[in-house]
Amino acid sequence: MTTSDRDPKEAPPVQGGTPPEWHSLSTEAIRQKLGTGPSGLSANEAWMRLERYGENVLREEVRETPLQVFLRQFRSVLIIILLIAAGVSFFVGAILDAAAILIIVVLNAAFGFTQEWQAGEAIAALKKMLVQQAVVIRDGRQQEVDAARIVPGDLVVLEMGEQVPADLFIVEATSLEVDEAPLTGESSPVDKAPGPLPPETSLAERSNMAFAGTTVVNGRGRGVVVATGMTTEFGRIAGLSQRVRDETTPLSRQMDRLGRDLGVIAVGIAVLAVIVGLLQQRGLLEMFLVGVSLAVAVIPEGLPAVVTLTLALGVKSMMRRNCLIRRLPASETLGAVSVICTDKTGTLTKNEMTVVRVRTPDAEVTVTGTGYAPEGGFLRGDDPIDPLADPGLGQFLRTVLLCNHAVLAGDGEKGWRVLGTPTEGALVVAASKAGLSREGGPEAEEEFSFNSARKRMTIIYREEEGDVAYVKGAPEVLLARSSRLLLGGSVVPLTEDRREEVLAEIGEYASGGLRVLGAAYRPLPDGAERTAETVEEDLIFLGFAGIVDPPRPEAAEAIRLCRSAGIDVIMITGDNPLTASAVARGLGLSGEGALTGADLDRLTDDELKGRLRTTKVLSRVTAEHKLRVIDILSRERSVIAMTGDGVNDAPALKKASIGIAMGIKGTDAAKESSDMVLVDDNFASIVAGVEEGRREYDNIARFTRYLLSSNVGELVAIVGGLLLGLPLILIPIQILWINLVTDGLTAIALGFEPAEPDVMRRRPRDPTEPLLTRNALLVILILGIWLGLLTIYVFSGLYTVDLERARTMAFSGLIIFELYNVLNFRSFRFPLHRIGVFSNPTLFLAILGTLALQVLVVYVPFLQPFLGTAPLTPGDWGLLALLGLPVLVAGEVYKILRSRVEKDAPGSGESPETG
Incomplete structure (x- = not known):
């Protein structure tokens, strides 16, 4: 039916x-x-x-709405603490303080939303129409x-x-x-x-x-x-x-941890200060004001905005390196990568099949030039030859050109491409390098098509001397149907010994990772029956070609750079193991053999974990295999970058620490599951992105520690003054001005700091290591206490004469001291003369801008009431400048002594700002 x-x-x-x-x-x-x-x-x-x-x-999966993307910007613990601080400020009547905090939080969210939404739109623009x-x-x-x-x-x-x-x-x-x-x-x-x-x-x-x-x-x-x-x-x-659930980034986890710690510290110090003040019989309202000031001093209000802006700037830099970042934290995560699981085709290779060797019965010939550009030549040994002057090679190239449907299109400016299968295209390009073309040639009369059972293809052409069948296909199949071969320009019998020699040579090509394709021909007698079986017999064997997808020229250097940076590279491909291993060897990707998907199925997790330490090629793998590899590597505390372009790569891209989809040949499923899209599909661009990501993290560490050292200075000044029985040295709005405006400008400028020269000679950082290491905390405390004590010194000498002027001196003095201090945080390993005093011009513009703003709030009459300032004399500014200078001098002396001890040895993986 x-x-x-x-x-x-x-x-x-x-x-x-x-x-x-x-x-x-x-x-x-x-x-x-x-x-x-x-x-x-x-x-x-x-x-x-x-x-x-x-x-x-x-x-x-339903794409997030604009509102959902915007609200996601408020998930950070630090942002939540700032919102609580704004609420407390509003409750105690500090309306201006509350408004300032809310404005910076909303601006931060708006900036993060803009970057992420634009990235989403860029992905949409890259998507190709499905059937x-x-x-x-x-x-x-x-x-x-x-x-x-x-x-x-x-x-x-x-x-x-x-x-x-x-x-x-x-x-x-x-x-x-x-x-x-x-x-x-x-x-x-x-x-x-x-x-x-x-x-x-x-x-x-x-x-x-x-x-x-x-x-x-x-x-x-x-x-x-x-x-x-x-x-x-x-x-x-x-x-x-x-x-598969999205993985949180190392930076997100570190910032949340920092936010929680700062929240506990802020509440604890504020409560303790209020209790001490009440025991000193100070007024309740005054102590509320002190408590709010301390909470504001502990929390670096400008930090979320500076982090967001720095990551956004990193996104722009990444794009210049052909890395399209979909979510802001991913740009920094790339810098933490310790393992890159990379696809082969199109990422490590050009994805352009190329004939590299031709073996005729006379000799082996090397074909130069890579890709689809018809540029290159033919070498016998080291000597260039004219391929058309060699009867055997010329006949081979003419045969594979005529027995072919592929077309070479394009030009040198727009790029060359093949219309047809890549293998046939490689043969057309090889013939083009010899100056051959189908234009003006004989017309095809009949064809016996290729299929997986026949493993060969024949096209019959009408030539001047009669009909000729040109055949190409699996060389062992053609060899079995050949009785003769072309040797020295003459047709000679194919002996069994010679047949065995040719089969052995074919095996050598295949074991070397080359795709092997043979060619043969036969002049046809007039009037004979023409079926596939009758035509494809008694062939004259011409030889075979070795075809390969050539590695990208820059990929080998990128892998070497990964090795120097302590990054492990594992090739994971669906291709056959012989081809994958050959490409890996050509790129210097050392390892012990290759594992197939079937091998992975036989290994336990512990066995596979051990093999992954020595085996760098995984072939014939499925989506489930890739997820399993990521799970095993993740247990080793690795930060994993996974590249992919196919539908089968999508789950692994989503599971990895950072999923990297291909922008040219990537499917929509891969792009939507990724954190980053590689615009040029080039492995070297990933490595360039790693360098940029490391620079970003170093800069985030720089300004985070700089901001916290400034906050410690504010905290020491307020608590120290309280314990000494002094009036409140800094009022909340002044602290907010320092944290949001003056510190914010210089912190943002630190985000422009160039990468240190050994950034790609350090091992990847431990993802579990906190942003504030023990050494970093020690440096923050020492410098912060120094700044705080200097501020108390300035205030204590004047408050009995003129409280408003004393507070202005302390306020302006702390800003000047911090401007000296920001130069310390450019690097804790190299002194200024080593990294270049003016190598970050943005920072010096920020310093000048900060001083200009401070001058305005000190001297402009309508600004003075808002920030509680009074005019200062030139002598006051000179005194503050002299008091702050030792902060910079001490930092430079420390770095010079440290660099002499280390003799400029490469870092051990610890951030350069650990002190």
């Missing part, structure tokens, strides 16, 4: 996704199981199945339908250049080749043909299936839909990706 005759009320078959039995069944069994036939489904049956199974679409229409057979007629309305049992027509709309079982195929790289990572197109396969056949080797999201690159065919929507392999992986 055909589907057109089915009872509309009869229940359609149950859709079982893509279980192992689909590829192990015959065509007839598939049709029977799905209730379909050569005429396809009826329109009525298709409608009923659509009602039952739903549309052929993926359930996508919208598909051709199916229904009611025996070929018709175009919306791909979303395809159902199990539909008979889909596949043509070159089209995307596969659902998971299909192939029932007809003519030279059908499918690019499955987005799903399996296989770098070469996969030949497709009908026929059952063993149940245990892996996904990458299911040659009788075509999967949703892959692309037909050659030939044509038909397939029966066995799975749609979320039950396809594409959908299964998308579902796996949606179940």
Whole structure:
């Protein structure tokens, strides 16, 4: 019974996704199981199945609304503490203080929202349109339908250049080749043909299936839909990706920890100060004011805004290095990476198949030049040769050019590209390097197409001397059908000894990671029967070519740089192990052999953990394998960057510390699951991003510690004055002015500090190490106490004569002392003359700007009441400048002594600001 005759009320078959039995069944069994036939489904049956199974679409994670992205900016513990501080200030009547805190919090949130939303829009711009229409057979007629309305049992027509709309079982195929790289990572197109396969056949080797999201690159065919929507392999992986939770970044965890610690300290000190003040019989209102001042002094109000701005500036710098950051903290996370799990094709390699060697019966020839640009030459040994003057090489190149459908397009300015399969394109490029072209050549008369069973292709041309069959394919297949070979320009018999020698040479090429393709030809006798079997016999063997996807020239240097930076690199690919290992060796990616997905399945977690220390190539892996590798590495406290471009990479991209999707060849699923998009798909850009990320973290550490040392100074001044029975040295609005405006400007300028020269010679930092290490806390306390005591000294000498002027001196003095101090925090390892006094001009502009603002609030009459200031004399400013100078001198002396002791040795992985 055909589907057109089915009872509309009869229940359609149950859709079982893509279980192992689909590829192990015959065509007839598939049709029977799905209730379909050569005429396809009826329109009525298709409608009923659509009602039952739903549309052929993926359930996508709902993108955050603008409001959700904005509210996410308030999740930080530090932001919550600032909001509480604003509430307390409002409660005690310090309205101006409360307003200032709220303004900075809202501005910080707005800035973070702008950056993240723009990144989301950039991702949307990178997205490519998914398949919208598909051709199916229904009611025996070929018709175009919306791909979303395809159902199990539909008979889909596949043509070159089209995307596969659902998971299909192939029932007809003519030279059908499918690019499955987005799903399996296989770098070469996969030949497709009908026929059952063993149940245990892996996904990458299911040659009788075509999967949703892959692309037909050659030939044509038909397939029966066995799975749609979320039950396809594409959908299964998308579902796996949606179940993976986003990982928090090391910086986010450190900032939350810092916020909690500061909150506890602020409350504790404020409460203690109020109790001490009440015991001194001070007024309750005065002590409330003191408590608020201390809370404000402890919390660096400008820190969240400075961190956000610094990360945003880092995002801009990353973009200049071809790294599009989707979320602000990811730019810093990249700098903490200790392991990079990288794809091979297009990331470490150019993704442009290239002929590198040709072996004819006469000799082996090296072909120079990489990629699709027809630029290069031919060498025998070290000597250049004219390939067309060599009869054997010339005939080989002419044969692979004529027995070919690929077209080389483009030019040197716009870039070269191949229209057709990459392997055929590589042969066309090699022939072009010899000056050969199909233009003006003979016309093809007949073709016997390539398929996975024949493993060869033949095109017959009408030549002046008669018809000639040009054949290319698997060299061992052509060798078996050859009785002669071209040697020294003459056709000679192919002996068994020579046949064995050629097979051994083919094996050497293949074991070296080269894709090997042979060529042969045969002049055809007139009037002879012309079938594939009769034409493809008694061939004249011409030799074979070694084809490789060449490594990117800059990738080897990038891997060497990773090694010097203490970053482990692991290649994880869906490609075959021989090819992957050969590429790894060429790039200097040292390790012990390669592990396949099957090997991973046999190893326990502990065994795999041990192997990952020495094995740097994982091939033929699935999405589940990648997640398992990330889990194992994460237990070692590694910060993991995972690159990927395919649907199968999406779960791992989401699970990794930082997921890096490819911008050129990456799928939408990969981009949406990533933290960063690599605009140029180049591994070297990742390493450049790591350097930028390390610079960002160093700068965040610099200004965080600088701001906290300033806050310690404010705290010492207020608490010290309280214990000495002095009036309140700094009022809350003055502390806010210091924290938000003057310290904020210089802290932001520290974010522009260039990377130190050894930034990529330090080991990655421990992600569990706090932002404030023991050494850093010691430096913060020493400098902060010094600043605080200087401020008390300035205030105590004047308050009995003129309290307002004394407070202005203390207020301005603390700012000047901190401006000296900010120069200390540019580096705690190198003195100023080593890093360059003016290497960060932004900082000196910030220092001048801070001084100008302070002069304004001291002398402009309408600003004086708001900040409680009074005019100062030039002598007052001179005294403050002299008092602060030893702060800088002491820091420089310390760094000079330290640099002499260390003899400028590279750091041990500790941040340069640990002191």
